[in-house]
Amino acid sequence: MPRSTQTDLAVLAALSIQPMTGYALRDAIRLHLGGFWSESFGQIYPALARLRDEGLVAAGEGERSGSSLHSLTPSGRARLVELMREPPTSSPPRNGMLLRLFFGSVLGAAACRELVADARAQAVAMLEALAVARRETEAEPTDLPQRPYWLMTISAGEHSARAAIAWADETLESLATLPG
Amino acid sequence: MPRSTQTDLAVLAALSIQPMTGYALRDAIRLHLGGFWSESFGQIYPALARLRDEGLVAAGEGERSGSSLHSLTPSGRARLVELMREPPTSSPPRNGMLLRLFFGSVLGAAACRELVADARAQAVAMLEALAVARRETEAEPTDLPQRPYWLMTISAGEHSARAAIAWADETLESLATLPG
DNA sequence: TCCGTCATGTAAATGGTTACATGATTCG
DNA sequence: CGAATCATGTAACCATTTACATGACGGA
Structure with a gap:
């Protein structure tokens, strides 16, 4: 156990x-x-x-x-x-998408574009889910002690998802200039 | 094995x-x-x-x-x-900082400020490390096939770190208005 | 000589998922 | 009644870290 x-x-x-x-x-x-x-x-x-x-x-x-x-x-x-x-421990990172992209020359630019486009789509979906969560949480009574904290974690997700989308757009442009 | x-x-x-x-x-x-x-x-x-x-x-x-x-x-x-x-598999997320912040009303605003400030400091350190990596990678010969891919993963880290810093600043402001 | 780094490996403990087995309740 | 969902739990497996044991090599 x-x-x-x-x-x-x-x-x-x-x-x-x-x-x-x-x-x-x-x-x-x-x-x-x-x-x-x-x-x-x-x-x-x-x-x-x-x-x-x-x-x-x-x-x-x-x-x-x-x-x-x-x-x-x-x-x-x-x-x-x-x-x-206790101090928060972060689990060691393991991002399969970035690992593959780092060795992208093995895979070729076309496959990498797919990889990044998928990541973008995931981030967009996350952003939509967070919009729902935000609406629901904002509808909670303002004197609920948890409310401001819930909104902070939602905001963390939003920042992260928007950053992922911006990065994906930038990266898809770079990949478009690459052969393969 | x-x-x-x-x-x-x-x-x-x-x-x-x-x-x-x-x-x-x-x-x-x-x-x-x-x-x-x-x-x-x-x-x-x-x-x-x-x-x-x-x-x-x-x-x-x-x-x-x-x-x-x-x-x-x-x-x-x-x-x-x-x-x-093979499609990249992402390990199930486990962010100890966000978990603690979500239940921040148990911990109190002061401890949460510390939590977020630490996260901000980590992101700043990450950004500095990435600046070094970027300089070194940009110094590689432009015909090195891996070079563009390495820069893309560096950029992913930069976007993510900048988003973390922006979120932390916003969140520290929110936390400042909370009692405790 | 002694220490730090390079180098290889193993064993134990931990952490975690997946699949399975089982059964109650609800709803069409 | 039959299917979906609610509910609890276990067993097998897989992944991973940590700590440890061992030793070669280089330089102060």
């Missing part, structure tokens, strides 16, 4: 918004953190079991039989604050 | 530039691909051994006793092209 503080942090943090089942937890992470985080069932369920054993989350009765609503206990909240204070 | 096509791709691609020892391979990846790729010794050496067994790389005598210069064989180059053509 792995004891990933990364997963613990995400799970405890999500439960700090509201009690959830493991299933809903994964949906919530995909929906709200999808741009910069991910967890799979294979991580979430063992983590919940462990956090339950440690008394950091409490499992109440869910609406369906067999399902359990997990909520933060006081010591769970304390642990959450503790984990939040 | 893992058979990571990701690592194979990076190793074969790097050897396509010039023959190297495993040690030099890791240095080259850190220096030239550091912004978007990483490999550790624990990946590189087993990968080289396997690629040697498969006849994709040949091990010649290195300058020192016991060291071996690895170079691409013809079938190694074929395999490289094959791997390059």
Whole structure:
């Protein structure tokens, strides 16, 4: 049984918004953190079991039989604050698109154009998804304490996506001048 | 023994530039691909051994006793092209800074300001490193086939870093208006 | 001679995904 | 009833880092 503080942090943090089942937890992470985080069932369920054993989350009765609503206990909240204070660790980068482009002379300019065009399309799709998220978040009551923070992470995605689009346009122009 | 096509791709691609020892391979990846790729010794050496067994790389005598210069064989180059053509897979995102910021109301505005300021400083450092890389790459002979591709990946880093700085400045302003 | 760097490798632990097995509930 | 979705969990596999062990070579 792995004891990933990364997963613990995400799970405890999500439960700090509201009690959830493991299933809903994964949906919530995909929906709200999808741009910069991910967890799979294979991580979430063992983590919940462990956090339950440690008394950091409490499992109440869910609406369906067999399902359990997990909520933060006081010591769970304390642990959450503790984990939040740890310096963020960034996973080592692995960008397959840029790796291929760096060795683009092996692949040829045409294939590289496709690579960059795909990346551009992904960034455009991301920007559209973020526009929806922004509208929904701006519709939240202004006194919701999470609201300004949610908007900041949305803005991070927007900046990143716009930069990706600008880079792709510039790069597609450069690639157009290359043979192959 | 893992058979990571990701690592194979990076190793074969790097050897396509010039023959190297495993040690030099890791240095080259850190220096030239550091912004978007990483490999550790624990990946590189087993990968080289396997690629040697498969006849994709040949091990010649290195300058020192016991060291071996690895170079691409013809079938190694074929395999490289094959791997390059596969669609790039992006590793699931895990941005610890944005995760903490999303749940910033748990942490408080002051700690969040620190988080964002650190991210800004990192982006500035990245931009400086990229300026050096750009100067060095622009000094390469213009008929070097890799040159335009190297400049494109450098530009990707520059766009991304500038976007991170702009976002950080905007976000630090927002955070300044928040209590705590 | 001793230290730093070059160099190769292995073992253990960790982190994570994927696929699978199982069953309840809801809705058409 | 049958299909889709909600829900929990496990097992196998894959990927990756870290720490360690070992030793050659060059220069102060």
